[in-house]
Every structure is written in structure tokens, then in C-alpha cells.
Amino acid sequence: MKTPGYDIDLISYDDDAGWLVTYADLMTLLMVFFVLLYSLASFEKERYKTTITSVKAIVQKRPEMKGIMTFLGEPDGLDKKIRIDDITGLRNRDAALYRSMERLVTNAAQKDRLALEASSGKMILTISGETLFSSGSAVLKPAALPEIDNMADLLDEYGEYNINIKGHTDNVPIATRAFPSNWELSAIRATTVLKYLISKGIDPGRLTATGYGDIIPLVDNATEENRSKNRRVEFVLEKNEKQ
Numbered sequence: 001m002k003t004p005g006y007d008i009d010l011i012s013y014d015d016d017a018g019w020l021v022t023y024a025d026l027m028t029l030l031m032v033f034f035v036l037l038y039s040l041a042s043f044e045k046e047r048y049k050t051t052i053t054s055v056k057a058i059v060q061k062r063p064e065m066k067g068i069m070t071f072l073g074e075p076d077g078l079d080k081k082i083r084i085d086d087i088t089g090l091r092n093r094d095a096a097l098y099r100s101m102e103r104l105v106t107n108a109a110q111k112d113r114l115a116l117e118a119s120s121g122k123m124i125l126t127i128s129g130e131t132l133f134s135s136g137s138a139v140l141k142p143a144a145l146p147e148i149d150n151m152a153d154l155l156d157e158y159g160e161y162n163i164n165i166k167g168h169t170d171n172v173p174i175a176t177r178a179f180p181s182n183w184e185l186s187a188i189r190a191t192t193v194l195k196y197l198i199s200k201g202i203d204p205g206r207l208t209a210t211g212y213g214d215i216i217p218l219v220d221n222a223t224e225e226n227r228s229k230n231r232r233v234e235f236v237l238e239k240n241e242k243q
Helices: 010-016 019-061 063-072 084-088 091-107 142-157 180-200 222-228
Strands: 114-119 124-128 161-168 207-211 232-239
Touching: 010 222, 063 084, 091 124, 091 142, 142 180, 161 180, 180 232
Parallel strands: 161 207
Antiparallel strands: 114 124, 124 232, 161 232
8 A cells, every 4th residue: 555645655664663562562571670670679678677676676685695696787777788698597607606605605614704795797705814824924724724625626616717816915014034025925825825726626727826915905904903804815706708
């Protein structure tokens, strides 16, 4: 069929424009697809926030869970990205290690001289210096060995965690042939603990030892009680992400 005065085949023209319908359908499908993705993303965030709120309510009733909550962290707002391990529960092993360390502290012979905390993805076990060493000495007390043995057994079960052993002293100067200053005393004490853990089968590649002397006190050194708190050895556990 031809239109008078024009040499245009209308049937042919309509056939050639058929791709517009397919293109429009494709654009519609893409729009629906992206709207669906956006909806799912919003849903996951809202569900995660709701879950965190519920967990916080439980923590208020059970203070012993506070350390685990601190270790796992919580979202700062809607714009924070949700980690895949938060959704799948892969971080349960972190919480399991924390609970095991809590039991270790609770069952320790001198549990009042041990402390456990979790912050920024790290677990820190602090042991009083008097529990491990005599004054001015870097030789482990025999009474302290069972506690370190229990710790070594626990650390052996969680081989994906590195351990940084940190030695700390008070600000009372020391000047002996073996330890010219508190720097040497704190470093050698940390190294002594490291060597003992290696002797119990802990992989040396997981261990580091650092001496800080008196430069990072927990409290001021004004009293003997405070100085006793500052004399300590810290075991900082952090997951090796390469594993």
C-alpha cells in the first residue's frame, strides 16, 4: 500500500520500527532489576539494624556479653557497609575464642590478677607482672606455668590468630647488670614468655615480643597499688587475615 504523493511503503516502515518495542521492554526490565537490587540492599540494612538492636537489649540483661559485643562491633549508620561475614555468621569463631578466654580467666588460680578486654577486632589478655615474675627478675615463676600452659593449649586451637606479647613496667628505675633500665626488663620478660610458648608448640611465626618499659601506664604511678597495675604482660590476639 502506498500513500498518494509519497513513495513510502507503510507496511515496510512498520516492520523496520519493530525493534523499538524490544528496546522499550529491555529498558523496563533493567529498571525493574535495579529497583529490586536497591530494595534488597535497603532490606538487608534494616534487618541488620533490627538484629543489632535486639542483641543490645540482651546485652543489657547479660553484662558478661558486653566484651563480645565490643569485639564484633555494631553499625554506625545506614551508610556503613555490611560485611559478608556479619551476614553469614563467619565471625562466630571470634566470639568462641573470646568465651574460651573468659573461661580461662574465670578458672585461673589468681583470676583477680588477670583481665580480658576486646577492642577494634583484637582481644587483650593482661596478666599482672607479680603473677609471672619476681621483682626485678625475668624468670617465670613455677606457679605461673600452669596458667601459661592452659593459654598455650587454647592458642594452639586457634592457629589463625597472631599473638603480640607486650611487657610493661612501672616508673621506678632499675639499674642492674642484667637490666640497665626498665626497657631491657620489659623486653626480656616479653621474650621469656614468647620462648616458653614456643617450647609448648606454638608456631614462632605467630608470635612477637615487645618491651615498652614504663611509657604506656594503665594508671598514674603515684601509689604502690597503681604501680602494681602498671607492671604487667599483655597478650594481644589478632586474626591473621592472610589465612
